[in-house]
Amino acid sequence: MAILVRDGSAGWREPESVGYPSEAALQEILYAYPTLIPGVSDDAIACREFNSSVGPADIVVLDAEGNLTIVECKLASNPQVRREIIGQLLDYASRLWKMNTEEFETLWMKAEKTTQSPLALLDDSEGRIRSALQENLNAGKVNLVLAVDHLNDSLKRIVEYLNEISTDSTGVIVVEFARVVESGVEILIPTSYGAELVEAKTNRNERQSWTVDQFVSWCEEHDPDGLPRVRTLIQGFESAGFLVYGGRAKTPSLNIGLDIPGVGRKYPVAMYTDDSRGALVEVRFPDFRTHVHLRTKLGEAIGAMADNPYPIEFIKENDYRKRPNISARDFTSRAASSLAKVIHQSLIGD
Structure with missing residues (x-):
């Protein structure tokens, strides 16, 4: 060329x-x-x-x-x-x-x-x-x-x-x-x-993608204690304009996407299922390692969130390479209700 x-x-x-x-x-x-x-x-x-x-x-x-x-x-x-x-x-x-x-x-x-x-x-x-x-x-x-x-x-x-x-x-x-x-x-x-x-x-x-209904049905059977938080989280993401897709893991999973101006589509959150811990919620900080300003804003926003269940200081100390899976059971109702809004605001704004 x-x-x-x-x-x-x-x-x-x-x-x-x-x-x-x-x-x-x-x-x-x-x-x-x-x-x-x-x-x-x-x-x-x-x-x-x-x-x-x-x-x-x-x-x-x-x-x-x-x-x-x-x-x-x-x-x-x-x-x-x-x-x-x-x-x-x-x-x-x-x-x-x-x-x-x-x-x-x-x-x-x-x-x-x-x-x-x-x-x-x-x-x-x-x-x-x-x-x-x-x-x-x-x-x-x-x-x-x-x-x-x-x-x-x-x-x-x-x-x-x-x-x-x-x-x-x-x-x-x-x-x-x-x-x-x-x-x-x-x-x-x-x-x-x-x-x-x-x-x-x-x-x-590829494996067939799971659906949101299949994810919720799994929680109904295997994680009834986490189910209310799962419903709140999914509803929050959908209401905030996120794209909620079924994942292709071995057990039901979801990928939560967002179109970010100047960056493109990212998937800042994933939800998985585990037989012992139930539904898990993962904020994918490493996905933003090439967008340091967004990664920093995301970490600060989640760290300041009321009843935040994520170990933000530990994540920062490890240069945002960590992405711990938090059980849906560990979310308070307030944290589950505000997670989508906090992430949306940090990545896009009001």
Whole structure:
């Protein structure tokens, strides 16, 4: 893709510099900003040089739903960009297939040189993410991303073919991350191909979404003490203009969405069900890590809410990476009635 720049009234010209000094430079950018990768959510975390028995994958990404993405970076100057990258991605994916979560954690921590589990970073206090991750590992459910500096027809054809012949649990995407440097300013221009093919496959294989009625019915049977608060919370979100969708977890779940001007649609709240704790309410602070001002306003607003059940100081101390699930039973009537209004006001205003 040709890129031209110009200053003021001067004519168009080629930028001072195009491309990357090395594949490691592209890898470093995607490691620091994994949300540049198609399909990766704002709450995802990344691991660099995740080393399986066949060598290190450039980047492995894990999100709070237990979804996995493997990224391999190659520059067009590498003569093996078309063939080697495909073989590497498939090899890495095969090594994750049927791996247990304990081994995954160990390899992740070794690569990151840390003693903190990735599941702890995602605040999996209820074990929900661990369960989803193990399910995906058992099924070999992973998205494969080819990160390159130049996208050509040959790579597009390979992506089309792999998505056609692979199972619904595996998606393949190629992303061109064009980079230019001009007057000391670096510009990154992502262009993806194959995301729509992966989405179509995913939709064929996804669990059917739960409905609000199914969520409430589950609470009627399994959590009668929390049911009044659940009804109040759902009614509050709907009245405040939130979009209440059924989730796709193993047990009934809901995603609470909101269209935020200048940001787009976000899902600041999720509701889950657990056999022992009943209905759970999660405020998803990590979803706003790229919108620090909104995350801060959200934390301050909930912290100031009357009868607030969330450990806001603990969440702040952990840089808003924590997203504890609070039992609906722990909400007072006043807190359940005001949560939607407080969140709406902090993210959008009155």
